[in-house]
Amino acid sequence: MHVISFKRLREFWRHHPDAEEPLRRWYKIATKAQWQNLAATRQDFSHADLVGVCTVFNIKGNDYRLISKIYYPSQTMLVRFVLTHAEYDKEAWKNDCYC
Numbered sequence: 597m598h599v600i601s602f603k604r605l606r607e608f609w610r611h612h613p614d615a616e617e618p619l620r621r622w623y624k625i626a627t628k629a630q631w632q633n634l635a636a637t638r639q640d641f642s643h644a645d646l647v648g649v650c651t652v653f654n655i656k657g658n659d660y661r662l663i664s665k666i667y668y669p670s671q672t673m674l675v676r677f678v679l680t681h682a683e684y685d686k687e688a689w690k691n692d693c694y695c
Contacts, residue, residue: 597627597629598670598671598672599623599627599673599675600674605623614659615655622662631671641653641654647693648690648695649665650689650695651665660681661677663678663693665693
């Protein structure tokens with residue numbers, strides 16, 4: 597899977613240093629993956645959920661949420677947001693996911 601972009605992850609952990617290791621681990625798994633659908637994604641991340649057109653990943657035991665758009669045919673994933681749980685609960689990100 598081609599993940600765009602690592603920069604968003606790095607920017608997030610600059611403000612939340614405890615997220616660095618879990619985000620690096622997530623990135624390593626995602627970039628090696630060849631997922632074809634949500635079921636395959638859940639084999640690596642059992643709590644991945646489809647919300648609108650976005651796939652939401654729990655990071656660091658649900659302390660953080662990573663919102664992505666996955667294009668399975670082209671094996672491309674866009675990291676749209678990395679959010680704290682409080683930011684996620686405001687639901688502003690849902691506009692980007694057509695919810």
